[in-house]
Amino acid sequence: MYTRFKAHWIFLFLLACATSPSFSQTAYQKLPVEKLEQAYTTYKEPAITHRRFKHETIQPLIQKHGTDFKLEELGKSVDGRTITSMKWGQGQTKVMLWSQMHGNESTATMALFDLFNFLEGENDGHDEVRELLKSQLSLKFIPMINPDGAEAFKRRNSLDIDLNRDAISQISPEAVILKQARDDFEPEFGFNLHDQQIYYNVVNTPKQATISLLAPAYNYETDINEVRGRAMKTIAGMNELLQELIPGQVGKYDDAFEPRAFGDNIQKWGTSTILIESGGYLGDPEKQHIRKINFMIILNALNQIATRGYEQYTTEQYFAIPDNGFQLMDLIINEMQVKVKGEWYPLDIAIRRRETENPAGYYMSASVEDLGDMQVFFGFETLDATGLQYLEGKVFPTPFESVNELTEAKAVELLREGYLAVKVKNGEARQVHPLPILVLKTTEKYSSGWMTGSATNFFLAKEGKPRYAVVNGYLIDLENPKKQEIRNRIY
Known part of the structure; x- marks a missing residue:
């Protein structure tokens, strides 16, 4: 009798956990394209109109978000420019997003400032999504990791070091800052935001790889563990949206293990890491359309993570994404x-x-x-x-x-x-x-x-x-x- 009574209450407890917002996420639904486009149009940051902007351009934009975001100066670059993180949300699942590790790869940085504006919005038809993200996620953004490179609009920093090859030696102060930020925050998910050359295509086709995605390998064998598998499933969901936006123009970046790279090592250190590479799009030399695509897929990916919607996708769907070419x-x-x-x-x-x-x-x-x-x-x-x-x-x-x-x-x-x-x-x-x-x-x-x-x-x-x-x-x-x-x- 006691055993049956105890079992009954355990069942009721588990049932309550399964239906309570504090124990279970809202069921995942891909955000409608028209809603994402509306959000972008409403919240596009007007102070950035082209891809060649500098550290001084974004400083007032960071500061204007100081009420809703927690700002923290993480340190300074070789030339003494500040590198700031911006935290938002109160959820248990931590997500870290960093951009412009290479100074001339600025597309996602533009999209992040559009996203900051969106996260501060209200009474606009997007409150349900915003509240979901706020309650389920803790977000840490680091825009412009390489401000000295951005100043000259070049790939490397002022030591002429490629920061994405300095994850282990930690020669550059910017690399030390990024590694320390990851270790202190311990995110479950990470978004490594880059640009790739416009000459990348979807292999053996004339279509530009406007967006390329990758769940970086964490060893030479390119094994798949739970951490990397989560990233792959999230990417599969991102690709589903991308095929509506730019059908046939999504590539899968080469997953050969690079032992010095941040993406590979952050995956190895236990953060499910997603690489987004912004390529080219016909008639978009300043990458403003690709900026919009970045905003849309990042916002939808955060929705996936908040609802654990990535679990409905498979690694097979990830591997079905065609490879990048350089043709x-x-x-x-x-x-x-x-x-x-x-x-x-x-x-x-x-x-x-x-x-x-x-x-x-x-x-x-x-x-x-x-x-x-x-x-x-x-x-x-x-x-x-x-x-x-x-x-x-x-x-x-x-x-x-x-x-x-x-x-x-x-x-x-x-x-x-x-x-x-x-x-x-x-x-x-x-x-x-x-x-x-x-x-x-x-x-x-x-x-x-x-x-x-x-x-x-x-x-x-x-x-x-x-x-x-x-x-x-x-x-x-x-x-x-x-x-x-x-x-x-x-x-």
């Missing part, structure tokens, strides 16, 4: 004729443009990435150059006073006449300009060529007459020039 080029020219020792040879060339930072802004610098048979690569722009021959350009002999004397129409006119470059009397070296022609100030010549590593400045000619110009990797159709954003420099 994208800015421009591929197929069957271009080049002359070597009196003979013409048809070949494909693949061109990439790379950003170079400059006190006046940034400019693009293009070169031949590869040549020969380029059928395994995909171009943002592709030209069939069958019947067209490689032709060197000339320098217009009469100098202009300055670059301001030139218009886009005048530049195209000169290109049609076979001039690929002009000289100016006045102007600063490396000054950025938007003209589809080379501008020379400090030199009488310019670099050109079609072999690997060569600067890509040449014509494609039909019977000796220029039909297309390639100027610093930008393709200009001389019969039908199109408007495009060009970032050249004065040489």
Whole structure:
């Protein structure tokens, strides 16, 4: 009798635990896309409009959240810039999110400030989600781990160290700060927020990997334990939403173990770690659309964690996400004729443009990435150059006073006449300009060529007459020039 009575009360107790909000999370439901989009539109941080912002830009934005968030100065960078954490929520499940470990990878930092605004909102139709997150999660954010790198918009810190290869040696003060923050907080989940090159694609397809995801390995064998498995299941849920937002444009980042990396080691130290890599999206050079995607998937992932909704997904769904490739080029020219020792040879060339930072802004610098048979690569722009021959350009002999004397129409006119470059009397070296022609100030010549590593400045000619110009990797159709954003420099 006593045993049956005791068993009955144990059953009632367990039933109460199962139905009580303090013992069980609300059932997981993926947040509707339209609600996420509405939240982003409402709470997008207006002070950040482009991806090249600095430490000084975000300091007042951090301070304005000092009422609802607990702010803590964790330490200083090599150059003495403060690194601050922001804590929000009262739940038992701890989640830590850190961004801009690499100074020029700022997309997720923008999205975090949008998220901070959302978490402080009220009476907007999102209160139920907000209250769920607040009651179930304790969130710790560290935006801009590498403020010195952000200042110069470069990957490494002021010691020229890659912070994501300093998790063990702890040479950099920024690495010490991040490791200490994780150890003090002991999060169950971690979000490692990065950007990847725009040339990553969903392997063997022409689609950009706009977002790539990874549950980093914690050993060389890439084993799966409970900690890593949780991260994989959470990613599977994130991918479900992403396929609504950017179908076919999600990749799985390489999971080869890197013993020096923070993501791999934080996974090893017991935090289920999720890597988000923001790549490229057509027509979004400042990554504002990808910023929106980051906001949406991070908010939905926090909802997953708060409700333990990740448990409904499987590691098999994670492994079904296609791998990243690195097969994208800015421009591929197929069957271009080049002359070597009196003979013409048809070949494909693949061109990439790379950003170079400059006190006046940034400019693009293009070169031949590869040549020969380029059928395994995909171009943002592709030209069939069958019947067209490689032709060197000339320098217009009469100098202009300055670059301001030139218009886009005048530049195209000169290109049609076979001039690929002009000289100016006045102007600063490396000054950025938007003209589809080379501008020379400090030199009488310019670099050109079609072999690997060569600067890509040449014509494609039909019977000796220029039909297309390639100027610093930008393709200009001389019969039908199109408007495009060009970032050249004065040489």
